[in-house]
Amino acid sequence: MDLQAIWDQYGELIISSALNVIGALLLLLIGLQIAGWLADLVRRTAEKRENVDNTLAGFFASIVRWGVTAAVIIAVFGIFGIPVASFAAVLGALTLAIGLSMQGALGNIASGVMIMLFRPYKLGDYVDMAGVAGTVKDINLFQTVLATVDNVKIMIPNGQAIDGVISNYSGYAIRRCDITFGIDYDDDFEKAKGILMELVEADERIHKDPAPFIRVTNLGDSSVDITCRLWCAASDFWPLKFDMIERAKTAFDAQGVSIPYPHTTIVKKDAANDAA
Numbered sequence: 001m002d003l004q005a006i007w008d009q010y011g012e013l014i015i016s017s018a019l020n021v022i023g024a025l026l027l028l029l030i031g032l033q034i035a036g037w038l039a040d041l042v043r044r045t046a047e048k049r050e051n052v053d054n055t056l057a058g059f060f061a062s063i064v065r066w067g068v069t070a071a072v073i074i075a076v077f078g079i080f081g082i083p084v085a086s087f088a089a090v091l092g093a094l095t096l097a098i099g100l101s102m103q104g105a106l107g108n109i110a111s112g113v114m115i116m117l118f119r120p121y122k123l124g125d126y127v128d129m130a131g132v133a134g135t136v137k138d139i140n141l142f143q144t145v146l147a148t149v150d151n152v153k154i155m156i157p158n159g160q161a162i163d164g165v166i167s168n169y170s171g172y173a174i175r176r177c178d179i180t181f182g183i184d185y186d187d188d189f190e191k192a193k194g195i196l197m198e199l200v201e202a203d204e205r206i207h208k209d210p211a212p213f214i215r216v217t218n219l220g221d222s223s224v225d226i227t228c229r230l231w232c233a234a235s236d237f238w239p240l241k242f243d244m245i246e247r248a249k250t251a252f253d254a255q256g257v258s259i260p261y262p263h264t265t266i267v268k269k270d271a272a273n274d275a276a
Contacts, residue, residue, distance in 0.1 A: 024076045031072030039065035058123065059116050062140040108142045111158035115139060120162070125170040130160045174207065175237045177230045179244055182223030184258040189216055189224050195251045196228055205240050207231040222262045 039061040046057030116139075121127045125136050127146070132154050134146030144161045146154040169175070183192045193214050200212045213229035232240050252259060 020079050024079045027079065028072060028076055031075070032069065035065050035068035035072065038068055058138055058140060059112065066141060105142065108158040111162045112139065112141050114162055115144070115158060120166050121168050121171075125168055127169065128167040130156045130164055132156060169237075170234055173234060174231055175234045177232055177237055177241050177244075178227060179230070179241060179248075180217065180225050180227045181248055181252075182220060182225050182259060183252070184260045185222075185224055187224075187257050189226060191255070192226055192252070192257050195255060195257065196226065196248060199244060199247050199251060200228065200230060203240070203243070205232050205236045223260050 042064045043057050043061035046060060115121075121129075121136055121144075123136050123139070127133070127136060129144075132146060132148070134148040134152075134154055136144060137147050137153075138145040139158075141158075143155045143157050146156065148154060181192070181196070183189060193216075196214050197212070200206050200214070206212060207230075210231050212231075213227070215227060216224060217227040218225035228244065230240065230244070249259070251257075
């Protein structure tokens with residue numbers, strides 16, 4: 001077959017198609033870069049505004065990224081001569097078909113919108129949900145990202161996050177810190193209560209209102225249990241708890257208050273008595 005004849009017949013089509021492919025690839029690459037740039041711009045701009053929560057900043061950035069990406073894909077189809085109206089019809093049919101097979105993904109998007117509207121948690125909150133506890137690092141269209149205390153990245157689909165019980169430990173400005181100390185039955189529990197009260201009064205992180213609660217709350221098998229219920233800022237909860245435990249142990253040791261541990265008494269019957 002004469003190559004020249006083939007070129008004369010199809011050369012213009014080949015060149016046109018090649019240019020369309022190159023143009024589509026360039027548009028796709030540049031468009032995706034612009035989508036990322038605009039998303040970052042929206043995030044940075046929103047984070048600079050005092051009246052815009054950082055949680056919304058990340059969510060809006062995610063919407064911009066996906067919206068621009070969708071527009072770029074439509075434009076790429078337009079380069080190949082596919083009418084936008086026809087593409088929209090096909091896209092609608094595909095969306096319906098995909099939606100039926102990916103109800104979970106679409107549900108995650110809807111759940112993401114619900115999270116933005118009702119705000120059960122925001123960036124920086126320490127939460128327990130879907131069986132995982134951690135600090136909220138990101139909320140996007142599809143998932144919520146947590147960082148555990150040992151810095152493991154956990155990604156929870158928004159649908160699972162909002163369908164279950166959410167415990168938000170950062171939801172209120174103050175929290176109650178409950179600590180129970182067990183002392184020996186031979187020790188003076190009023191003395192132990194006085195020691196704990198001195199520690200409480202010396203710590204400025206503990207709120208005076210509501211007043212601290214220090215009472216005997218249980219008579220255990222091997223100890224008299226004294227419970228401290230202390231109110232503090234949510235950010236002080238763990239440091240305060242650890243400090244109180246350490247200081248109480250030091251103070252008890254210094255003033256002769258013992259912290260017992262369970263004892264087991266074994267009684268061995270005399271063999272002769274058993275025989276009788």
